[in-house]
Amino acid sequence: MRRLLAFLALTGLAVAGAVWLADRPGEVTIRWQGWRMDTTVPVLLAFLALLLVAFSMLNRLVRGVFGAPGRWFESRRLGRERKGYAALSDGLAAAASGDAARAGKLARRADKLLNDPAVTGLLITQAARLSGDDGQLRQRYEVMTERRETAFLGHKGLAELALKQGERETARDQAGQAFLLRPGAEDLAALLLDLHVEAGAWAEAEQVLRTARRRHALPEAELARRRALILLGRAEEALAAGDESRALDWALDARDADPLFVPAVSLAAGLYRRRGKGRKAAALLKAAFKAAPHPLLVTGWRALGEGEGALERVKRMQELVQANPASPDGHVALAEAALAAQLWGQARTHLEKALEQRPTRAVFQLLAQVERDERKDEAAAGAWTLRAATDSVSEPSWTCGGCGHHAPDFALRCPACGAAGRLEWT
Ligand SMILES: [Zn+2]
Incomplete structure (x- = not known):
């Protein structure tokens, strides 16, 4: 409707203009380089209008011819991108369903078509993980650590890879870096604590424990159990260095952290006894035996009566x-x-x-x-x-939750597999 109105208005204006010109006849003479042309004003105007239309058509033609290669490249690029994203999406689906070969093939295709590691990195990593290609996987994780968005996954992946290959120190370092990036990650806090305890890095372990508590990365009971383990580690270290008084303090702290942690009670009671504080030792042992009876407590109790008669x-x-x-x-x-x-x-x-x-x-x-x-x-x-x-x-015996080894005595680290804090009395 608006177009029709515009058309009618334009036509009206053109007719009015033509009539106006017809009412005012006039002559035009052009002289140029020995040429002479006589005409009327309406004819000249019509000629100029034609010239304008011709120029406009020529312009469109030229642009059409010279713009074609650009448009061809553009459409080709879009086509590659579309195929690349299709490969990426199919590849992720293949990875999710565990098809290593197909995921790997599609990952290579997506990588070639899209040429953007930021976009294809995750798929390539997944594919390498599925196919068990550790070399490729390590390389990918290292690339991932360089970008802020993927750094956490990169460090975590490197830690897992190092664990798999038995490089505990590297695993500890990488897990530490991942934990700094995301201190709320539960399995990471547990893993890092284990690795610190394993390495006897008590200060680092306590630092992680504090952060994990603040971020609620682990349940309270789990935090208490691990804190007791760390404190017992400190106590054993002090004892090995000949500092019995410090060892007793640590052992008592460990017992306070987890009153059911029998090895800490047993150590504290033994140290009390050696320092001539038999009554304190007895109180500790009896309270623990009430809550969590254990042969270690019986041994400690028996030791309190050294030299006594049978009755x-x-x-x-x-x-x-x-x-x-x-x-x-x-x-x-x-x-x-x-x-x-x-x-x-x-x-x-x-x-x-x-x-x-x-x-x-x-x-x-x-x-x-x-x-x-x-x-x-x-x-x-x-x-x-x-x-x-x-x-x-x-x-019952001290049994490793990691490797199933039965240990005769409690130890912070499993004597068979070296895992920290895995011995349970079962
Ligand atoms: Zn073990």
């Missing part, structure tokens, strides 16, 4: 059993003391309790010993020994 020992062990009657460790220890004091009835009673709670091989063997020592009854003893072979359950 005194029975009394001492009775006190421990009273603290936690539900623990087979207490009953076995009391039965052993009763056996030594030739209190057969008491030995039997507590062995039977232990048998109900946890029928280990040791309990059956002690029962056999009672039969032998009290009545010289080899047949009854033999029956218990036989039952030990069929009815006993295995004794």
Whole structure:
């Protein structure tokens, strides 16, 4: 409608102009280089209008001819880009579905077409990861560390790669850099803490622990457990350096961090005892035995009565059993003391309790010993020994959560695989 109105208005103006010109005739004469041309004003005007139209058409033609190569290159570039992004997207899908060969092929294609590592980096990394090409993967992770947006993934990837290849120091360094970039990452905080504890880098470990607590990177219980581990490490180090008083302070701190952490209680009690503070040691051991009975605590308790007579020992062990009657460790220890004091009835009673709670091989063997020592009854003893072979359950032990190794004593680092803080009493 607007176009129609504009057309009518223009036509009206043109007609009015033509009429106006026709009403005012005039002559024009042009002389140039010996030429002479006579004409009227309307004709000259019409000629000029034609000239204008011709120029405009020529201009379009020239632009059309000279602009063609540019447009061709542009459309070709767009085509490559489109194919590149298609390869990228298909490649990511292949990587997600675990198709290493296809992901690798598409990654190379996308890389060639797009020629932009910032865009194709992730796919190439994924493809290298799937195909197990560690050399290529390392190179990619290193490139990723250079850009702010991908630096975290790069350092984390390098740490994982180093772990896989057993380069614990490099892993610690790379995990540390990744942790600085994203201190809230849970699995990273745990990994870095383990690596610091493994290396005995207590100050760094405590620093990570503080940051992890502030950022809620790990659950409270987990933080407490790891803090106790670090403090025990400090205590053991002080002890190795001959500084018993410092070692005791650290061990007590470790026990405060995690009151159920038996190795810390055991170490603190032992140090108290050596410094002549038997009552403090007893209080520590008893409280811990109440909450988390353990043979280490029994050993510490027994050590408190060094040089005492058999009957005194029975009394001492009775006190421990009273603290936690539900623990087979207490009953076995009391039965052993009763056996030594030739209190057969008491030995039997507590062995039977232990048998109900946890029928280990040791309990059956002690029962056999009672039969032998009290009545010289080899047949009854033999029956218990036989039952030990069929009815006993295995004794709990320090077991590595990483490699499954059973260690005779607690250690910060697994004696088999070296992993820190993985020994559990199971
Ligand atoms: Zn292990």
